Amino acid sequence: MALHRPLLAGVLGLCAVLATPVSATAAPASPHAGGSSHHADSLRSLAAPIGLRIGTAVNTDQLASNATYRNITASQFSTVTPENVMKWEVVEPTRGTYDWAAADRLVAFAQANHQLVRGHTLVWHSQLPSWLTAAAPQMSPDELRAILRQHVIDQVTHFKGQIWQWDVVNEAFNDDGTLRDSIWLQKLGPGYIADAFRWAHQADPKAKLFYNDYNIEYTGPKSNAVYALVKSLKAQGVPIDGVGFQTHLDTQYPLPDLQSNLQRFADLRLDVAETEVDVRTTLPVTATEQSAQVAGYTQTLQACMAVKRCISYTVWGFDDGNSWVPGVFAGEGAATVYDEKFQPKAQYYALQQALELGKGAPHRTGIGAGRG
Ligand code: XIL
Numbered sequence: 001m002a003l004h005r006p007l008l009a010g011v012l013g014l015c016a017v018l019a020t021p022v023s024a025t026a027a028p029a030s031p032h033a034g035g036s037s038h039h040a041d042s043l044r045s046l047a048a049p050i051g052l053r054i055g056t057a058v059n060t061d062q063l064a065s066n067a068t069y070r071n072i073t074a075s076q077f078s079t080v081t082p083e084n085v086m087k088w089e090v091v092e093p094t095r096g097t098y099d100w101a102a103a104d105r106l107v108a109f110a111q112a113n114h115q116l117v118r119g120h121t122l123v124w125h126s127q128l129p130s131w132l133t134a135a136a137p138q139m140s141p142d143e144l145r146a147i148l149r150q151h152v153i154d155q156v157t158h159f160k161g162q163i164w165q166w167d168v169v170n171e172a173f174n175d176d177g178t179l180r181d182s183i184w185l186q187k188l189g190p191g192y193i194a195d196a197f198r199w200a201h202q203a204d205p206k207a208k209l210f211y212n213d214y215n216i217e218y219t220g221p222k223s224n225a226v227y228a229l230v231k232s233l234k235a236q237g238v239p240i241d242g243v244g245f246q247t248h249l250d251t252q253y254p255l256p257d258l259q260s261n262l263q264r265f266a267d268l269r270l271d272v273a274e275t276e277v278d279v280r281t282t283l284p285v286t287a288t289e290q291s292a293q294v295a296g297y298t299q300t301l302q303a304c305m306a307v308k309r310c311i312s313y314t315v316w317g318f319d320d321g322n323s324w325v326p327g328v329f330a331g332e333g334a335a336t337v338y339d340e341k342f343q344p345k346a347q348y349y350a351l352q353q354a355l356e357l358g359k360g361a362p363h364r365t366g367i368g369a370g371r372g
Pocket of ligand 1: 324
């Protein structure tokens with residue numbers, strides 16, 4: 001990212017002038033929420049001509065209580081991902097009792113605003129209900145496998161026809177490329193991954209089924225291991241449609257080869273998506289750090305745009321006030337494209353500008369369901 005800094009400083013100055021009217025689009029008074037017309041300069045409108053979907057993770061408490069949050073969610077984005085409310089601990093807090101209410105509200109919001117939904121996530125080691133983590137160590141493999149199967153089938157069935165992309169398996173690998181030592185691996189062995197895709201496909205044959213992970217944006221042991229896995233799943237006829245690259249970046253780490261890495265997965269006849277983009281830095285943010293953050297957003301979006309099978313670009317929350325980063329990475333933040341007051345930052349304008357300048361990017365054809 002350091003390479004781009006001098007160039008971006010110039011670009012940014014220009015942006016700040018050109019983009020003034022757009023901040024009005026994002027302001028609370030914007031009339032765009034809930035309607036089907038979106039300002040021509042919104043991210044979703046700018047991405048539409050090349051068939052690219054721009055998404056955000058959604059905090060459903062904010063969505064219910066904050067009109068500004070709601071307006072921006074509706075007007076800027078063409079897909080939404082539930083940040084938490086489709087996770088197992090939320091949908092089945094007590095064994096055998098489902099609570100789909102918050103997730104259903106988000107799906108209804110998406111439909112009212114002509115948005116697609118990324119379902120997140122079916123099989124993960126984290127945010128599991130406590131009844132499950134408490135009981136799992138004593139369960140037989142058959143018993144645990146039946147529980148996982150039921151979970152995947154019930155959840156995918158509940159949302160059948162309403163989910164564009166499912167993150168079927170999330171974060172199954174360690175950074176060194178070995179499989180994560182989760183309860184799933186421990187009890188069921190590595191075959192749980194293929195099984196989960198088969199069950200999800202059985203429950204909703206039209207949903208696009210994704211493997212999703214972090215630190216796989218650049219080549220290295222983890223990305224290579226995911227590549228080997230998905231290649232072998234495809235070879236075995238397992239119904240996998242895509243790979244999600246979370247893309248949680250930090251200005252202190254370089255991002256050498258995102259585009260070519262996305263392309264090698266796409267060359268396996270898989271869709272790819274950037275699913276959880278944010279670019280954090282140490283606080284307080286210096287001008288140099290913000291330039292690097294701007295570069296990070298530009299680079300990640302341009303890489304997706306250049307790869308025809310990159311069908312969506314999703315930020316993990318759009319405003320710094322609701323970002324997961326400060327709570328997880330000590331001393332870091334400012335990772336999103338709007339500030340705490342919902343004012344667009346230079347990072348927002350960088351996305352807008354990349355879309356404006358990228359009208360010649362290949363048109364995506366992978367919006368519907370279907371494999372191959
Ligand atoms: C995070 C949420 O943003 C937080 O609100 C929650 O407390 C923990 O999970 N990778 C993922 C996401 O796949 O589900 C995580 O979301 C962030 C990392």
